[in-house]
Amino acid sequence: MRADRLLSLLLLLQNRGRMTAPELAAELEVSLRTVYRDVEALGASGVPVLADRGPAGGYRLAEGYRTRLTGLTDAQAGSLFLAGAPGPARELGLGADLAAAQLKLQAALPAALAGRARRIQDRFHLDAPAWFREADPVPHLAQIAQAVWDQRVLRAHYRRWRGEVRRELHPLGLVLKAGIWYLVAEADGGSVRTYRVARFLAVDTGTEGFERPVGFELAAYWQESTRRLDAVLHQQTAELRLSPRGQRLLPMQFGAAADRALAEAGPVDADGWVRVLLPVESAEIAVGDLLRLGAEAELLGPPELRRALAETVATLAERYA
Numbered sequence: 001m002r003a004d005r006l007l008s009l010l011l012l013l014q015n016r017g018r019m020t021a022p023e024l025a026a027e028l029e030v031s032l033r034t035v036y037r038d039v040e041a042l043g044a045s046g047v048p049v050l051a052d053r054g055p056a057g058g059y060r061l062a063e064g065y066r067t068r069l070t071g072l073t074d075a076q077a078g079s080l081f082l083a084g085a086p087g088p089a090r091e092l093g094l095g096a097d098l099a100a101a102q103l104k105l106q107a108a109l110p111a112a113l114a115g116r117a118r119r120i121q122d123r124f125h126l127d128a129p130a131w132f133r134e135a136d137p138v139p140h141l142a143q144i145a146q147a148v149w150d151q152r153v154l155r156a157h158y159r160r161w162r163g164e165v166r167r168e169l170h171p172l173g174l175v176l177k178a179g180i181w182y183l184v185a186e187a188d189g190g191s192v193r194t195y196r197v198a199r200f201l202a203v204d205t206g207t208e209g210f211e212r213p214v215g216f217e218l219a220a221y222w223q224e225s226t227r228r229l230d231a232v233l234h235q236q237t238a239e240l241r242l243s244p245r246g247q248r249l250l251p252m253q254f255g256a257a258a259d260r261a262l263a264e265a266g267p268v269d270a271d272g273w274v275r276v277l278l279p280v281e282s283a284e285i286a287v288g289d290l291l292r293l294g295a296e297a298e299l300l301g302p303p304e305l306r307r308a309l310a311e312t313v314a315t316l317a318e319r320y321a
Contacts, residue, residue, distance in 0.1 A: 002038075005030070009038050010047060010061075018052065018060040136198035138181050143203055147171045153206035154185070159199045169195075170210040173218035184221060186213060194225060238280045238290070239300040244272045246296030253292050254278060275300070283308045 005028055012019060012027055019027075021035045028035070039059055042049050048062035147154045148171040156167050170186035174197070181197035192213065240261075242250060247265075250258040261276040268274050280286035287309050290299055299306050 005034075006038055006042060009035070010042060013049065013059060013061050014066060018058040020058040024059070136180055136196070138197045140200045140203045141174075141181055141197055143205060144171060144183055144197060144200070145174060147203075147205045148174055148183075150205075151209050151212070153208050153210055155204045155206060156195075156200055157202040158195060159201055164201065170212075172212060172216060172221075175218070175222055184218060186210075192216070192221060235282060236280060236286075236302060236305065238278050238286065238302070238305060240276050240278055240290075241273050241298040241300055242276060242293075243296045246293055247274060249293055249296055250276070250278075253289060280305075287312050 008028060009024060012024060021032050021039075024035045025032050030038075039049055039051075048065050050060050050062055052058055052060065144154065146152075152171075154169045154171050156169055158165055158167055167187055169183075171183055172186060172192065173184045175182045175184060175194075183195045183197055183200075184192060185195060187193050190213075240246075240250075242265075247262060250262060254261075257279050261278045262274075264277070266275040280289065283305055286305060290297065290309060291312065299309050
């Protein structure tokens with residue numbers, strides 16, 4: 001552990017130049033006293049660490065000194081696929097490994113490329129969670145991820161909509177969708193299903209392994225699964241008449257389905273309104289979604305959905321009269 005930390009400290013100074021003790025302590029997630037001891041240890045081992053005093057002071061390496069001790073550990077190499085998502089990396093228990101791997105890669109790059117890499121890191125950031133929604137609590141995520149990696153059987157206590165169940169699962173992969181973690185696993189009977197990680201109440205990793213289904217590809221499964229879900233959810237098509245403002249609001253409420261509907265919209269009428277065909281969910285959900293468009297949309301059909309919307313509007317008018 002200390003050897004890894006000393007190397008990280010050395011690479012921080014090499015990659016970033018002068019750094020203060022508090023800055024190093026924050027990066028390494030240790031105390032100031034530990035930083036002082038580690039700097040002394042580096043100096044004793046022959047690394048030329050210089051201490052500049054004063055307001056602009058800090059620790060730095062002697063001019064021209066560079067190390068090439070940058071070999072990646074297995075965990076650090078495995079964390080690199082999350083290089084653009086430090087938050088998910090921390091949730092998976094790979095935060096420290098990712099930080100160390102990035103430092104080692106920067107140290108191994110020529111000076112010009114290392115500078116470019118730092119500029120990209122300063123200018124671009126990936127924020128996976130959706131707006132206005134707290135991230136799911138996922139206390140079992142790291143253990144589930146380890147079971148996925150080790151290909152071990154997972155015995156799980158899971159909360160479904162219809163109650164709690166216990167399952168023996170073969171964990172095949174993890175997917176992060178709009179800030180929500182999902183486990184794709186083979187359940188009893190050989191069927192592959194999707195589980196929301198936040199709904200696991202308890203997990204226990206078995207000692208026995210399992211064989212992955214022949215030909216299974218996580219990305220292909222996820223794409224097909226989302227396609228099937230979209231087909232199940234969008235059970236009917238609504239015909240809408242939209243004002244110019246309604247046309248701008250529609251994608252905010254209905255996403256990609258709205259973009260496709262607008263791309264195939266009918267001609268603009270004298271008032272600037274257009275007609276679109278929009279896939280919608282069940283009547284209960286569709287009424288609530290369509291009400292968000294307010295007076296900027298008119299639902300033309302189907303008749304049963306128009307009646308349901310009219311009844312809801314009449315109830316609201318009576319309540320607020």
